[in-house]
Amino acid sequence: MRAMRVLWALVATLALCLAVRVDAVEPEAEPGAHDPTLLIQGDRWFVFTTGRGLQRLESSDGGKTWRRLVPVFGETPSWWAQAVPEHKGLDVWAPKVFELRGRVWALYSISSFGKNRSAIGLASSDKPDGDWRDEGLVVQSAATDNFNAIDPDLFVDNDGKLWLSYGSFWGGIRLTELNADTLRPTGETRFIARRTQGIEAPTIARHGDWVYLFASYDLCCKGAESTYNIRVGRARSVEGPYVDRDGKALLDAGATPLLAGGARWKGPGHQDVVGDWLVHHAYDSERGGKPHLRIKRLSWTADGWPVIPQEE
Numbered sequence: 001m002r003a004m005r006v007l008w009a010l011v012a013t014l015a016l017c018l019a020v021r022v023d024a025v026e027p028e029a030e031p032g033a034h035d036p037t038l039l040i041q042g043d044r045w046f047v048f049t050t051g052r053g054l055q056r057l058e059s060s061d062g063g064k065t066w067r068r069l070v071p072v073f074g075e076t077p078s079w080w081a082q083a084v085p086e087h088k089g090l091d092v093w094a095p096k097v098f099e100l101r102g103r104v105w106a107l108y109s110i111s112s113f114g115k116n117r118s119a120i121g122l123a124s125s126d127k128p129d130g131d132w133r134d135e136g137l138v139v140q141s142a143a144t145d146n147f148n149a150i151d152p153d154l155f156v157d158n159d160g161k162l163w164l165s166y167g168s169f170w171g172g173i174r175l176t177e178l179n180a181d182t183l184r185p186t187g188e189t190r191f192i193a194r195r196t197q198g199i200e201a202p203t204i205a206r207h208g209d210w211v212y213l214f215a216s217y218d219l220c221c222k223g224a225e226s227t228y229n230i231r232v233g234r235a236r237s238v239e240g241p242y243v244d245r246d247g248k249a250l251l252d253a254g255a256t257p258l259l260a261g262g263a264r265w266k267g268p269g270h271q272d273v274v275g276d277w278l279v280h281h282a283y284d285s286e287r288g289g290k291p292h293l294r295i296k297r298l299s300w301t302a303d304g305w306p307v308i309p310q311e312e
């Protein structure tokens with residue numbers, strides 16, 4: 001009997017160990033990445049990031065190790081120069097990758113730093129590590145506009161409607177419905193969050209009866225001096241109004257802090273949410289302030305607000 005009790009104790013201990021939830025993944029090589037977006041297909045993870053030609057990474061072990069794939073674009077689509085003459089070369093910003101109608105799609109940004117003459121484009125493939133084709137222009141902004149057409153995110157609601165959010169500085173974060181067939185804007189475009197200082201890189205996700213708007217605040221792209229941080233609000237409908245935990249509207253500069261920099265990892269931001277996973281970049285102050293991929297699991301408070309492990 002004593003042997004059986006010991007055996008069952010060992011089994012229970014093993015089961016408890018197996019049930020322990022992993023709240024963060026630490027990539028072994030800390031792959032360089034800026035503005036990551038995540039796609040999970042079974043045991044294969046794909047991250048697309050800002051960079052020349054639109055960078056791609058693949059992991060087959062839950063995000064611990066990564067290998068870099070060839071970029072999405074090997075040459076520049078002709079419409080880029082027409083939409084954003086200031087844009088040079090193959091530099092592509094801030095993608096959002098998603099699956100729809102049996103294909104893999106990527107929304108991406110074309111711009112030049114500090115200006116709002118920008119464009120959001122679309123590309124597609126039959127698989128994330130396959131060959132891609134450009135699908136043209138989705139949204140653009142001119143220097144006279146009060147918004148900046150970069151940092152796209154796609155949200156599919158429970159009713160199947162598709163919603164595009166985007167924005168960086170200027171008037172804030174905008175939202176528009178997309179035609180399900182053309183993946184182009186249809187109907188009204190509205191602001192759903194704004195702030196006098198920096199706000200950009202929206203991500204919309206549903207949890208329970210709430211729709212959550214995550215966004216990046218303050219300044220990226222300054223290495224270890226970056227002040228980027230992630231904040232969140234929520235609404236009953238994707239169209240808003242979004243409020244923070246204190247009830248202040250995100251249209252009135254409200255937002256609840258979610259993640260800020262730590263002693264080593266500075267300026268965490270430009271997040272993407274896939275299921276319970278949140279990916280973002282942060283700047284490593286111990287390695288020259290270079291941006292790296294960070295992966296964390298979301299948890300939820302009893303009253304329905306997200307929490308994640310804080311940066312070291």
